[in-house]
Amino acid sequence: MAALKSRTRRYRVSKRLAPYLFLAPFALLFIAFLIAPMVYAFTLAIYKTTVVGGTRFVGAENFVRALSDPKFWQGVTVLLQFALIQIPGMVAVALLIALILDSGTVYAKSFFRVSLFLPYAVPAVIATLIWGYLYGPAFGPFTQLANLLGLPPPNFLTPGMMLPSIANIANWEYTGYQMIIYYAALQAIPADLEEAASMDGASSLIYALKVKLPLIVPMVVVTIIFSIIGSLQLFSEPYLLHNLSPTVINNAYTPNYYAYTLAFTNQQYNYSAAVSFVLGGVTAVISYAFMLIVNRGGRT
Amino acid sequence: MTNDMKREFIQAMLNRRQLLQAAGAGTAAVALSGLGSAASAQEKVELTIWAWTPNTQSEIDLFTKAFPNISVKLENAGQGPDEYVKLRNAVRAGTGLPDVGQVEFTNIPGFRQLQALLDMGQYGANDVKDKFIDWTWASASEGDAVYGIPWDSGPMGILYRADVLDAHKIAVPKTWAEFAESSKALSKASPNTYLTNFGGTADGGWVIALLAQAGWKPFELNGTDLKLHLNDAIAKKWAVYWQDLIDANAVGVKTPVWTTDWFTGLDEGTYASWLTGAWGAVFIPQFAKKSNGHWRAAPLPQWEEGKYVSANLGGSTFAVFNTTKHPKEATQLAVFLGSDPETARLWNTKQFLFPVLKDLVADPELMSHKYDLYGGQAVNEIFVESAKHVDSSFQYAPFQDYLAGQVQQELSASIGGKGSLSDAFDRLQEVVSAYCSDQGYTVSQ
Numbered sequence: 001m002a003a004l005k006s007r008t009r010r011y012r013v014s015k016r017l018a019p020y021l022f023l024a025p026f027a028l029l030f031i032a033f034l035i036a037p038m039v040y041a042f043t044l045a046i047y048k049t050t051v052v053g054g055t056r057f058v059g060a061e062n063f064v065r066a067l068s069d070p071k072f073w074q075g076v077t078v079l080l081q082f083a084l085i086q087i088p089g090m091v092a093v094a095l096l097i098a099l100i101l102d103s104g105t106v107y108a109k110s111f112f113r114v115s116l117f118l119p120y121a122v123p124a125v126i127a128t129l130i131w132g133y134l135y136g137p138a139f140g141p142f143t144q145l146a147n148l149l150g151l152p153p154p155n156f157l158t159p160g161m162m163l164p165s166i167a168n169i170a171n172w173e174y175t176g177y178q179m180i181i182y183y184a185a186l187q188a189i190p191a192d193l194e195e196a197a198s199m200d201g202a203s204s205l206i207y208a209l210k211v212k213l214p215l216i217v218p219m220v221v222v223t224i225i226f227s228i229i230g231s232l233q234l235f236s237e238p239y240l241l242h243n244l245s246p247t248v249i250n251n252a253y254t255p256n257y258y259a260y261t262l263a264f265t266n267q268q269y270n271y272s273a274a275v276s277f278v279l280g281g282v283t284a285v286i287s288y289a290f291m292l293i294v295n296r297g298g299r300t
Numbered sequence: 301m302t303n304d305m306k307r308e309f310i311q312a313m314l315n316r317r318q319l320l321q322a323a324g325a326g327t328a329a330v331a332l333s334g335l336g337s338a339a340s341a342q343e344k345v346e347l348t349i350w351a352w353t354p355n356t357q358s359e360i361d362l363f364t365k366a367f368p369n370i371s372v373k374l375e376n377a378g379q380g381p382d383e384y385v386k387l388r389n390a391v392r393a394g395t396g397l398p399d400v401g402q403v404e405f406t407n408i409p410g411f412r413q414l415q416a417l418l419d420m421g422q423y424g425a426n427d428v429k430d431k432f433i434d435w436t437w438a439s440a441s442e443g444d445a446v447y448g449i450p451w452d453s454g455p456m457g458i459l460y461r462a463d464v465l466d467a468h469k470i471a472v473p474k475t476w477a478e479f480a481e482s483s484k485a486l487s488k489a490s491p492n493t494y495l496t497n498f499g500g501t502a503d504g505g506w507v508i509a510l511l512a513q514a515g516w517k518p519f520e521l522n523g524t525d526l527k528l529h530l531n532d533a534i535a536k537k538w539a540v541y542w543q544d545l546i547d548a549n550a551v552g553v554k555t556p557v558w559t560t561d562w563f564t565g566l567d568e569g570t571y572a573s574w575l576t577g578a579w580g581a582v583f584i585p586q587f588a589k590k591s592n593g594h595w596r597a598a599p600l601p602q603w604e605e606g607k608y609v610s611a612n613l614g615g616s617t618f619a620v621f622n623t624t625k626h627p628k629e630a631t632q633l634a635v636f637l638g639s640d641p642e643t644a645r646l647w648n649t650k651q652f653l654f655p656v657l658k659d660l661v662a663d664p665e666l667m668s669h670k671y672d673l674y675g676g677q678a679v680n681e682i683f684v685e686s687a688k689h690v691d692s693s694f695q696y697a698p699f700q701d702y703l704a705g706q707v708q709q710e711l712s713a714s715i716g717g718k719g720s721l722s723d724a725f726d727r728l729q730e731v732v733s734a735y736c737s738d739q740g741y742t743v744s745q
Contacts, residue, residue: 043408048716050739050740051413051698051739051740052524052698052739052741053740054739067315069697075666133560136559136560137554137555137561138554138555138559138561138562138570139564139565140434140561141559143434159716160716195727209420243556243558243559244556244559244561245501245503245556246708246712247712247713247715247716247717248503248716249316249551250709250712250713251705251709261705264385264388264389265381265385265701265702265705266705266735267388267699267702268703268738269392
């Protein structure tokens, strides 16, 4: 009797503990690599350290300053333009390729899938260095080709061309990745739908547009939100292209580049932390606004 | 950093005597703990050194031959500002600093402000003091406290392509007025060929060095009172001079310096010269496919005919970081690389670094050494004269990286269409004043 009781108690205790144990691997990493740095950054942001005067508590001063900093907002504006240029094209191309690969009309399917995905495995820094070389206005291959043909050499690094040029690098890096996500979603569509559609006499084009596409719209919305967040975090590409075109890209070109400069060149760590937090807030607001718009559109 | 440490630093900046006292007090305490932890001669010690000079391993090998119990790991963490960003991150993180690092003279004050440098004086660095040219030693030390072992200096000159200038019958300009004329003549005779490329969009240090040559003295620091006149008459004159050349399309501005395109341009002869420090030549063999042997060096153009005022661009030291576990061995490495006669000679003959040792500068054999890159010219003779005419009273700011960054930023903005170079200096004055006020200085003009 006593033995049975203790066993049930042990069973109950372990039942209560089990979820936490299962959560622990994630929770510990989450706390160590996300929560703790954020708390640290927040404490940085509410203090101010100066060469003369030392460290003092300033409360919201850094945040207020960031909110009214034209350099910060200039960066946000540039990135919103960037998102508008980059995301639609990338999503459209990725969807198209995913639909083609899924339609079963392609030979060497896995070869195309892997080779289109491959650029995603190249680090952004390397990708930018490669494209930076290709864009080179004096001795880059495009310029050399144009010179050879006697055409005016293209310049990819002018104020007007810079965002499209960066968008091109981002597309090269991420289209394959988006495509894999869409492809996986398409593969999950039950085959009986296709049977039903063909019984009803739908061509494969009609089937793709009227059946498959609507079914993966939620997935597309999610990837667009991720892309918006990714766009607002843009750093490596402008940071590296700055060397090639300092007259177009200044060190506040994107908010993350601005935060980087503030911290590591200007040694204004506190203000830099505040700028990062405000950027996080702006990103949350924009992502939420996008979701609201999409949801409203879906309902009507 | 505590307030006391900061106050100590600021005083140190202003008053050498006070600094001597402060440094003396610190020395005793650190020396005791330092000696205890110094490894014995037999123990294997591993040191890490950061440097961005090419082929640095040759000199490191000389050290490990002389000190077989010390092994040295050489890492290249980027050139100049790139390396300093990594160093500052490591200082901030309290971990990840190398034992020894390449730090330019310009950045010694900044790293001292961060309390990151070991005083090598405690480990006998002053024994070699007298070997060094006085101003180089003084630039990296305060009294008996030694924060960097001078390595090379950057007396400026004009490195030019004799083949390109000869082809267009252009003489080497002796004054800035001649330089402007030649620039215009060359770009007229051969479109898309420039006498030089304007470095201001990508290299703030270059601008500051050339302004120093013109006599620019933009700061006066007195206690916490900072007088700042970045947009004074000298800066304006300099800005107007270069703006004129840019407007006439007589200097290159489209390709930023230090890029592959620019290096290729130097090799191709698109840019017929490079206004730089003696060390500039170290980079040329890395890209020179056609231009090897066609380079020559000449003195920096002058603002006043008949006078000789030069400037120093860059020039580095070996600094030891106070996080090192082997302060004695790290000091030995820094001292050896800076002062060992054979090593110092190799820096010059192999890497074109201009020596900072009295013996070497006075050595007729080294000074008349003929370099293949320069078509057999004994360029040391040019740079030794340049070194003698550097105005060493020019002071570096404790926020030198920030200043250089802003100079580059504002000049780039102007060239990108935001006003003239002269406007850039007005904006610079505004931005840097705001920054210094924010840092707690009382700023006035």
